[in-house]
Amino acid sequence: GQQLNQSPQSMFIQEGEDVSMNCTSSSIFNTWLWYKQDPGEGPVLLIALYKAGELTSNGRLTAQFGITRKDSFLNISASIPSDVGIYFCAGVRDSGAGSYQLTFGKGTKLSVIP
Amino acid sequence: GAVVSQHPSRVICKSGTSVKIECRSLDFQATTMFWYRQFPKQSLMLMATSNEGSKATYEQGVEKDKFLINHASLTLSTLTVTSAHPEDSSFYICSAREGGLYEQYFGPGTRLTVT
Numbered sequence: 726g727q728q729l730n731q732s733p734q735s736m737f738i739q740e741g742e743d744v745s746m747n748c749t750s751s752s753i754f755n756t757w758l759w760y761k762q763d764p765g766e767g768p769v770l771l772i773a774l775y776k777a778g779e780l781t782s783n784g785r786l787t788a789q790f791g792i793t794r795k796d797s798f799l800n801i802s803a804s805i806p807s808d809v810g811i812y813f814c815a816g817v818r819d820s821g822a823g824s825y826q827l828t829f830g831k832g833t834k835l836s837v838i839p
Numbered sequence: 840g841a842v843v844s845q846h847p848s849r850v851i852c853k854s855g856t857s858v859k860i861e862c863r864s865l866d867f868q869a870t871t872m873f874w875y876r877q878f879p880k881q882s883l884m885l886m887a888t889s890n891e892g893s894k895a896t897y898e899q900g901v902e903k904d905k906f907l908i909n910h911a912s913l914t915l916s917t918l919t920v921t922s923a924h925p926e927d928s929s930f931y932i933c934s935a936r937e938g939g940l941y942e943q944y945f946g947p948g949t950r951l952t953v954t
Contacts, residue, residue, distance in 0.1 A: 728882065756941040767845075767932045767945035768883070775941075813882065817941045824871055824896070825941050827934075829882045 731814055731830030738804055739838050746812060746833040747798040754816030757790050757797040758827065762811045771812075772799070804837050811835070840866050843935050845946035852923055852953055859919045860949045862933030868913035869935035873943060874906070877930045889916055923953045 729748045738744055748757070756775050760768035772783050774790035774797060781788055787800045801808055811834050815827040842865040852858050862872060871890050875883040887903075889895035889910035897903045905927075907919040916935075920927055930950055934943040 758942060760945075765930075765948070765950070767843075767934075767948045770841075770942055770944060773942050815943075824888045824890070825936060826873070826885060826888060827943055831882045 729814055729816055729828055729830040731833055733833055734831070735834040735836070737836045737838060740804060740806060742804055744801040744804055744808070744835060745798060746814075746835075747796065748814035748816075748830045749796040750816055750828075751795065752816070752818070752828075753794040754818055754828070755794075755825075756817040757788075758815045758817065759786075759788050759797070759799050760813045760815060762813060762832075764810075768813060801835075804835075806837050806839055809835055809837050841937075841942075841944040842866050843869075843933065843944050843946040845933055845949050847949060848947060849950045850952070852951070854924055854953055855922055857919055857921045858923055858951060859917055860931055860933075860951075862916045862918070862935070862946050864914045864935040864937075864944075867935075867937045869916070870913065870938035871936045872910055872916040873934045873936070874908060874916075874918050875932045875934065877932060877948075883932060886918075920951065923951070925953045927951065928953045 729750045731748045759771045762768040772788040778792045779790045785802045811832045814830040844863045846861045874886045886901045887895045887897045895908035910916040932948040934945045
C-alpha cells in the first residue's frame with residue numbers, strides 16, 4: 726500500500742546533539758502522528774498533529790504539521806541514550822465508515838553514541 | 840490512559856495448528872481495532888480493520904479465511920491464525936482507536952514462531 730517518504734532512514738548522533746527527521750507525502754492527511762518503537766515492542770504515540778501549520782511539543786520533542794498537510798517534521802533536542810529506537814510518522818485518512826486508517830513511513834532508526 | 844494489551848507476547852506453535860492472539864483496550868472503549876504485521880527492519884503492514892460488532896475489513900492480499908478476526912466487544916479483539924505455516928512467523932501488533940479520535944494506541948505485539 727501507499728507509504729510516506731520518511732528520511733533519513735537511519736542516523737548516528739552523539740549524545741546531547743539535536744535530531745531532525747521528516748516525512749513527505751503526495752496525499753493530504755487529516756492528522757499526522759509520530760510514534761517511537763523499541764525493539765520487540767509496539768509503537769508508542771509521541772505527538773499528534775491536527776491542524777495545518779501546527780507546532781506541538783512534548784518535552785524535548787517538537788513536531789510540526791506542514792501547511793499543505795503533506796509533510797511533517799520531528800525534532801528531538803539534546804538527545805539522550807534512551808532516545809534510541811525507530812521513529813515512524815503516520816498519516817491519518819478516513820478509509821470509509823469512519824475507520825481512519827494509518828499510512829506509515831518506513832521509519833528512521835536513531836542511534837545515540839554516549 | 841490509552842493502554843492496549845496483547846496476549847500472548849510470544850508463542851511457538853507447530854505447522855498446521857491454529858493460534859489465537861488477544862488484544863484488549865484496558866482503559867477506553869475501542870470502537871475500531873486494527874491488526875498489523877511487521878517483518879524485521881520493516882514498517883507496519885495493515886492486515887485488517889475491525890469495528891465492534893461488524894465483520895472485519897481485510898487489506899488486499901490478506902486471506903480472511905486464514906486470519907480470522909473477531910471484535911465482539913468494545914474492549915476485545917482476537918486474531919486467529921489458522922493452519923499456521925512457517926511463513927506466518929512474524930510480529931503481530933494490534934492497535935485500538937476510540938470513537939471520535941484519530942489516534943491509534945498500539946499493543947506490545949506478539950511474536951509468532953511456527954516450526
